[in-house]
Amino acid sequence: MVGLSEGEKHFIRGGITQDLRTDGRKRLQFRALSVQTGVIPQANGSARVRLGATEIIASVKAELGKPSILHPDKGKVSIFVDCSPTAEPMFEGRGSEELSAELSVSLQRCLLGGKSGAGAAIDLSSLIVVEGKVCWDLYIDGLVVSSDGNLLDALAAAIKVALSDTGIPKVNVSVNAASDEEPEVDVSDEEFLQFDTSSVPVIITLTKVGRHYIVDANSEEESQMSSAVSVSVNRHGQICGLTKRGGAGLDPSVIFDMISVAKHVSQQFISLLDSEIAAAEAEEAEC
Amino acid sequence: MSALAGTGTYSPAAAAGGKRRERKEELRRHLVEDADWPRADGRSFHDCRPAFMQTGPTTAASGSAYAEFGKTKVIVSVFGPRESKKAMMYSDVGADNKEYSSMLHKAFEGAVMLHTFPKTTVDVFALVLESGGSDLPIIISCASLALADAGIMMYDLVTSVSVSCFGKNIIIDPTSDEEAWQDGSLVVAFMPARKEITQLTLNGEWSDGRITNAVELCMDACSKLGDIMRDRLKDTATLTSE
Numbered sequence: 001m002v003g004l005s006e007g008e009k010h011f012i013r014g015g016i017t018q019d020l021r022t023d024g025r026k027r028l029q030f031r032a033l034s035v036q037t038g039v040i041p042q043a044n045g046s047a048r049v050r051l052g053a054t055e056i057i058a059s060v061k062a063e064l065g066k067p068s069i070l071h072p073d074k075g076k077v078s079i080f081v082d083c084s085p086t087a088e089p090m091f092e093g094r095g096s097e098e099l100s101a102e103l104s105v106s107l108q109r110c111l112l113g114g115k116s117g118a119g120a121a122i123d124l125s126s127l128i129v130v131e132g133k134v135c136w137d138l139y140i141d142g143l144v145v146s147s148d149g150n151l152l153d154a155l156a157a158a159i160k161v162a163l164s165d166t167g168i169p170k171v172n173v174s175v176n177a178a179s180d181e182e183p184e185v186d187v188s189d190e191e192f193l194q195f196d197t198s199s200v201p202v203i204i205t206l207t208k209v210g211r212h213y214i215v216d217a218n219s220e221e222e223s224q225m226s227s228a229v230s231v232s233v234n235r236h237g238q239i240c241g242l243t244k245r246g247g248a249g250l251d252p253s254v255i256f257d258m259i260s261v262a263k264h265v266s267q268q269f270i271s272l273l274d275s276e277i278a279a280a281e282a283e284e285a286e287c
Numbered sequence: 288m289s290a291l292a293g294t295g296t297y298s299p300a301a302a303a304g305g306k307r308r309e310r311k312e313e314l315r316r317h318l319v320e321d322a323d324w325p326r327a328d329g330r331s332f333h334d335c336r337p338a339f340m341q342t343g344p345t346t347a348a349s350g351s352a353y354a355e356f357g358k359t360k361v362i363v364s365v366f367g368p369r370e371s372k373k374a375m376m377y378s379d380v381g382a383d384n385k386e387y388s389s390m391l392h393k394a395f396e397g398a399v400m401l402h403t404f405p406k407t408t409v410d411v412f413a414l415v416l417e418s419g420g421s422d423l424p425i426i427i428s429c430a431s432l433a434l435a436d437a438g439i440m441m442y443d444l445v446t447s448v449s450v451s452c453f454g455k456n457i458i459i460d461p462t463s464d465e466e467a468w469q470d471g472s473l474v475v476a477f478m479p480a481r482k483e484i485t486q487l488t489l490n491g492e493w494s495d496g497r498i499t500n501a502v503e504l505c506m507d508a509c510s511k512l513g514d515i516m517r518d519r520l521k522d523t524a525t526l527t528s529e
Binding site: 098101102104105109110112113114115116118119227229234237238239240241242243245246247248249250251252255257259260273 | 418485486
């Protein structure tokens with residue numbers, strides 16, 4: 001929780017009105033982004049993303065499982081978020097439950113696409129090994145290590161980086177068993193298949209303070225928000241998910257304007273993230 | 288009378304699942320390709336199901352409402368305001384569904400005049416008797432009627448409508464069959480008199496032009512639903528005064 005005096009609140013709001021925020025940024029400017037890949041050796045893919053003082057670790061684990069009866073031609077993806085007490089003492093014990101659940105739901109909505117699979121970040125049919133029998137289950141976990149606002153955007157960015165770092169082992173299926181038997185699978189530990197992460201969207205949260213909206217709000221600025229809209233946008237400028245936070249109602253025209261601003265900002269953020277991913281991968285390869 | 292009882296079998300045909308799948312895929316194909324195909328229940332794309340709403344089904348609560356939209360049947364009861372035990376402002380516990388509870392909370396956060404009952408809590412309990420699609424928007428609309436029935440001060444009634452997207456088509460108030468095959472969905476919670484959106488969620492893949500269309504469609508339907516709800520409240524008020 002942020003405790004601010006009246007003067008400080010006034011200073012933050014005034015700065016946003018004049019397009020010069022307390023840390024010197026403009027309204028639509030992100031904090032410094034730093035990206036590191038391969039931070040958890042046991043996982044199939046992992047990443048650490050820092051956005052200002054917000055720090056996220058994301059990991060992707062792949063396990064062989066059975067596809068659901070309703071979708072025999074699709075794999076499964078689940079997303080969980082946990083907030084560590086190292087970020088804020090109030091996250092200790094069950095204190096982070098509500099926030100974690102809210103973040104998980106928002107990420108699932110933004111990354112998993114519609115029921116038919118339109119707009120999904122990961123093509124679920126690419127996770128199938130033997131139709132109706134064996135598929136990959138992806139477990140995506142996000143851990144909030146340090147929290148200074150804009151958790152959702154940072155989590156989505158960390159997941160995008162972790163997915164681009166992910167290698168799924170190549171699986172050889174022996175095709176001799178009868179169709180109703182369990183197929184024998186041989187998981188290779190040398191050959192890995194890379195993910196196509198070009199369709200993974202980024203999430204841009206626009207926080208409305210007074211009459212203006214800002215991107216990448218820190219926790220002090222978030223405490224002054226009236227409402228926030230998180231928009232997930234992919235490389236083609238299609239909107240893949242949207243969530244509204246904060247109590248105040250919004251005029252429809254404001255929401256449409258926020259969507260178009262988010263769309264504009266997202267393309268810059270995607271290219272920034274792409275170049276950071278390439279740099280991080282080059283660095284990891286050197287080590 | 289039941290001489291033939293022994294000969295009947297009760298196991299479903301092996302292909303039943305496959306046929307059901309085929310039928311659904313056909314339904315989906317129609318919805319994606321055709322301009323305005325009558326839907327399984329005879330509606331056209333921009334027709335909502337007939338709405339039946341009533342206040343006061345449960346007597347113990349301070350306010351309650353029942354809503355029936357096609358097959359979806361919901362009861363919401365409101366208790367309170369009562370003294371807050373914990374330092375929470377407003378709580379609602381949905382039947383085992385945390386996601387819906389938090390969405391319901393968010394839809395009302397901006398509509399209930401919280402400052403009119405400081406240090407007290409209002410409990411909203413929603414029970415889905417039958418789930419036939421568009422459950423969350425119906426819960427939201429029904430909860431707002433129940434809150435009004437309980438005399439909780441609100442800036443405006445909150446009404447909610449969802450749309451499903453199939454290819455290039457948008458269909459309003461989807462049933463659960465349609466929801467199972469949708470490409471994307473959008474839920475709007477709206478205050479008709481103030482013309483403010485209190486909650487908006489979306490998934491699937493949308494272009495921003497289509498979002499504008501869908502939101503405007505939802506807002507229009509929300510305003511009309513708001514009129515129906517206002518009439519229900521007026522009916523109740525005249526009945527009690529007589």
